[in-house]
Amino acid sequence: MPKHGFRPFAPFAALLAGLSVIAVGLTVAATADTPAAPPCDHRDLAGAPYTVCPFDPATQDLRLVWRGRDGRALRRFPALQRDLGPDAARVAFAMNAGMYETDGRPLGLFIEAGAEGRALNTRTGASGNFYMAPNGVFSVAPDGTPRIESTEAYRARDGAPRWATQSGPMLLIAGRLHPGIQPDGASHYIRNGACVAPGGQLFFVISETKVSFGRFATAMRDGLACTDALYFDGAVSSLWAPALRRMDDRYALGPMVVVLVK
DSSP states (O other), X not given: OOTTOOOOOHHHHHHHHHHHXXXXXXXXXXXXXXXXXXXXXXXXXXXXXXXXXXXXXXXXXXXXXXXXXXXXXXXSHHHHHHHHGGGGGGEEEEEEOSOBOTTSOBSSOEEETTEEEEOOOOOOSOOSXXXXXXXXEEEEOTTSOEEEEEHHHHHHHTOOOSEEEEESOEEEETTEEOTTOOTTOSOOBOEEEEEEOTTSOEEEEEESSOBOHHHHHHHHHHHHOOSEEEEEEESSOOEEEGGGTEEOOSSOOOOEEEEEEO
């Protein structure tokens, strides 16, 4: 043994070994419990700030709702949180998802868990963003495939989605801006919507500053590589994102999309 070497007393050596095992165990546990990246994150898209919430069907479930279990319109995220009960702990995010009547009823098509609650609205010539043709439908097929398509394309396809909500206008159609939208028009609001990129990647997007229709559409096309996008609403646009400690509660809403961790 070297002159200054030290051989620990046997019980003390065992204690050191035990502490080492505990330390390794704590390291592994900490790694296993490290939270995943937030389901929603802040991004700069086309020169403006947005919150982007990707949907991952492998790890998340999606629902569309507008009424609670008691049959009454939910209208706000706190009411949605209460109505979800234990499932509220699994919420990744929720967002308003389609235009609505004054009492919260969807203005157009609404399909919840395969049941059609409101029929496709094919009215033309009326005023308002919903009727800015072409408007469109966001839907999710029973196999989980998301689609964003014009109302006419949806009607022609005659699908049977598990979830669907109708809104308008379409913002992007096959990568091109809606023909009635200017690149940066005079109307500026907080806006939100959904878009689909090639391969089926689905994003829910809300602006953090007031933007025009054109800038909002361009942000989804150029910033997220989306080809098809649907406008959900403006001014009342709202987000509940627990990981961001955000629950907007400024306006009464209608249809909502709710994404939960599996």
